[in-house]
Amino acid sequence: MRKSGILTKCYMYRGLFQRGIRFFSSSPEVKLEVVTVNVTIQDFIADVVSELFFRNTQQVSKETMFIFPVDSHTVVHTFYATMGDTRIEAMLWEKEEAQQLCNATSGMENLRYLQDQWDLWGPFFACFLGTLPPNREVAISLCYVQELPLQPDGAAQFCWPCELFPPVYHIGLLSSKEESSEKLHFSICLKSAHGVSHININSSHTPLQYTAPDQTSAEVSLKLPPWLQTDLKLLVYYRGSHTLSAVAERSDPKAPPGSLLGDPAVMVTLTPSIPKVAPSPGHLGEFLFLMDRSLFRDAQNTLLFLLKSLPLGCYFNIYSFGATFKAFYPQSVEYTQGSMDNAVGRISSICPDLGGCDLLGLLRSIYSTPLLHGRARQLFIFIQRKISSEEEAVMAEVYRYRDHHRCFCFPTGRCDSFNLSQAMALETKGECVCIHSKMDMASEAVKCLQRALQPLASGISLHWDLPPGLEVSMIRKAPEMIFQGHKSSIYAQIHGQAQDPAVGEGAVTLQYHVGSQSFSYTLRFSLSPSSNNRLPVHRMAMMHLLWKLAWERTSRAEKDVQHSEVKSSISLGIPSPFTSSVAVSMKQRDAWQHDSAMFFFPSCNLVPCQLLWLRGFRPVWFKSTKFWMVQKCQFCLEMLGRKAPDTEALTQFSASYREQEPSPEEQVMEDAPAFNSSWDWTISPLSTRLCDFSRLRVVVALQKANGSWALTTALASALGLSKADVEGQKPSEDVQPTAWATVLALAWLHQYKWKVSWSELLQAKACRWLRDQAEVQLDECLEAANSLLGCFVAPSIFRI
Incomplete structure (x- = not known):
């Protein structure tokens, strides 16, 4: 494959398609014509089945390659491509066997050049599809399972990239809409025990149709792709509070009991409610x-x-x-x-x-x-x-x-x-x-x-209440803490046989702390969920289990468990540290089975296919180009001007500097600051701003750990005052010098807040310290500070 291959670019955004999907070809005339997608979303897990039809519109053959990004929240378990009578299918083998197969595969160099692609970075699944004849079609079947991210408003978000929609021209014409409906078949099924409240989609779609009387399931379909070539974004809102949600899944009847597939599995999503409280020192x-x-x-x-x-x-x-x-x-x-x-x-x-x-x-x-x-x-x-x-x-x-x-x-x-x-x-x-x-x-x-520094949920624990005869084995445990606005999904396996089959429910209780407050939520969930032979929860749980086994040192007994789970993962197509991808090209009429681990396909039927770690980079535009270039030039000149071997001079300088024994604050102030008079030759507004920044740097350096300032000459100078003026304007003899200096510094910082809005943390520390000084007359001190500084800062500043 030539390095001049063209790719369809995809803009970066969160989730699976953060790095986008690429369909590579040696010409842009390999176009996406028809898309069929079926998505099932249950709480915060999505199961996607898609089929993409590309056509070579040129009169010459084109080499093609399909590249798909993977991440830790996604399991791509099925991929195959069909061109005429040829089917290329990706499958998993244990690493050693897969390595032997790759060594026997010709054309692996078709993948190696991707390592240096300038805008591809991270783990990708890549499969070389070979030559696509003129006016011929290739059908890509892609299936994956994905944990959905939580949005700030509590919605679960599902994304689909605009590049994987067929192009629609003259979208205002009726014929174009009819044509689009023939090219786009995008259906979404929504499920939640909480009930589906409503959805938000940035494209034309059918009305939300409930398929259960209690509104626990619904369906919707797209009519048209999003406008203006934007990615599809679907937001799903569930009813009531969903601090805790659970998706239980039946076992695979064909799997042996005791294995992950042979037992029911449950995915529990934790989205704790975190009130805004001041954390105690013990919880910082x-x-x-x-x-x-x-x-x-x-x-x-x-x-x-x-x-x-x-x-x-x-x-x-x-x-x-x-x-x-x-x-x-x-x-x-x-x-x-x-x-x-x-x-x-x-x-x-x-x-x-x-x-x-x-x-x-x-x-x-x-x-x-x-x-x-x-x-x-x-x-x-x-x-x-x-x-x-x-x-x-x-x-x-x-x-x-x-x-x-x-x-x-x-x-x-x-x-x-x-x-x-x-x-x-x-x-x-x-x-x-x-x-x-x-x-x-x-x-x-x-x-x-x-x-x-925002409050978070800590001390997180889960407690299970299951019918007698059943027990839980954690695959992915609850995290140590959950930060504000985030969620965490854990996975568990349910073992055993219920003594009373009539009891069809279990319960899980979430407990956590926010500061000194304790919270507890209990959720009951069905142990007899509707069957889902696609096993999305089991697939995600399998991925986490295999990574867990890879990280832990396993005993001989655990090695048997590992071997059993790896065998199950291969049957499910779940990639892991123990497996590698191999693609096989075969005729549609050829029947084969992947039952024997020792069965090898002829090398002529093997296709380059790998999970690659690409090391490209994404270019970033700088807002302050000129300023940044000046900085780097100065840095390089300084480095060139240094005499690294002259260690004696450096030693003498360090010794004379240590003899002065400056305070830490003075040391920072006397050390050549990053912004000083050497920048005075720049344009006036920048020079003024840098001067203000240098003064700010001194004021910050003089603040104590508890938020206060001492009344010193250095502080007065940084505020543009003399120490005599500061001492002379103190409201009364009863006011402690430290309290007076702290009010002055706080007012000065607030005066420059429009330039340094991020100084709020410093101001908040000062306010907390002042509020603890019961004898200080804050309003009186602030009035004197305003007069001395020539500004007006309202007393509300003390409520920061």
Whole structure:
């Protein structure tokens, strides 16, 4: 296959099609003509059966390849393509046998070039379909199961990419609508024990038709694709509160009892209600800041603002990584005045490192450290360099511990690591923000910290109440915690035989804490659900079970269980760490069975087909192009100007600097700030903004861990005042200097809020400290501060 192959692009969005579906050919004239899709959505799981018909409209043959993205929330279990009398089918084999088959397959080089495709990144299923003759059709059959994401308004969202709709021209004409109805057959079946309330679809569709008197099932069909080539987005709303939902599924009657398929399975979705409460110190989280050492100049500002914004009582640590990684502390430490001072003083010790990037080793070290009981672990990862060949291993580690932490990622530079950063954030329900400038890095990081400090559900536990004779085996356990606006799906297997067959219900109770409040919800579910021979719950449960077996060290007895489950997964087509894909080309009239593990197809019938980890990148446009280029030029000049071998001069400088013994705050202030007079030659508005930012940096550096400020000359100077003026304007002798200085700094920060809206965390800390000082007359102090600063800040500021 030639590298000049054309692909249909798909825009990025959350869910399965975040990286889009691609149908590759050597010409764009291989067009999608007819689409048939049947979707069954039950609570938060979707079962999709689709058939796509492509036609070569050219008078010459075209080479074709089908590429489909996969993720940890999706199981693609069936794929085959039909061209005339030839059928190409993908299947799973155990890894060793699959490797032998791949070695015997010619044309594997047709897949290798995909490793360097510029806009394809992450795990993809790829199958080479061969040559499509002129005016001939290829039919793609694709079936998958997917966990649906939760939207902020509580809806379950299902997406289908616009590229997988047949093109519709002159959509205003009646003939076009009739033609579209012939090309598009898109039906959706909705089910929920809670009842289906309503739906929202961004395309023309039939009215929602209920198929059960209690409205627990409904159907809808599309009339036309979405307008203006946008992706289909279906939002499903269920009745009442669905803090807890369960989808039970009968066993496969053909499977042996005791196996996963031989027992009923249940998927329980947890969407806890999380009220906005002030967390107690014992429930504050653990914050880990991971800084790429090639960003060492930016680290000084960003780490300073993050450290100053943390609340008393949380735990934190700072890691810098390059060719190796280093931690400020052997393990996370409690956030106190002493630990904050120590960390601020060590920020300037981060040295540049333009070598390798051992993010994988750092993550493994962090994940090997036990979680602090009741504290959410949240990682802030600032990265500029590309991880290269370790991306797949990094994502495997993140996926393994995805229920134990959350990642906020900040890729910068040329954004070589953008895709990896976005994948880590999505996998852990965090956030990825591409950084455009140094100011953006600090502000965006603190904004994410605001979200990270929101209340969460912790101490999560599930309790089962089943009829005598039945018991539950957890496949995927409940997570340690669930963050606000997110859900978690767990899977369980139900063993045994009920002593009383007449009892057809079970119950599950969810218990959790938000701060000091406790919550409990109980849901009853049917143990005799309607039959579903497609087994979507079993398929998802099988995927989680196989990954669990791959991660755990198994004994000899467990090896037998593993072998049994792998055999079941092959029969279901569930990919796993123990299997690999193999595609076989055969004539439609040929009958075959995949019963014997030792049966091999002739090498001439094997087709290149693999799960590939692609390492392309997605280009990102920068808003502040000129500013960013100036920064990078300055960085390069500084690096070229350094004399690395002259260690004696550096040693002498460090020794003279240590003799002065500055405070941590003064150390940060005296250290060459990222924004100083060296930028004065830029245009006036930027120069003014940088001057304000430098003053802000000093004010922030002087704030104490508890949120207060001391009345010092440095603070007065940063506020544009003299210490004599500040002391002379103190409202009364009874007002403590620290309280007066804190009101002044708070008013000054609020005055510049339109420039630094992300300073709210610093202001909130100051307000909490002031409210604890019962003897302080806040209104009187604020009036004096307004007069001294020449501004007007309302007393409502103290209610932040």
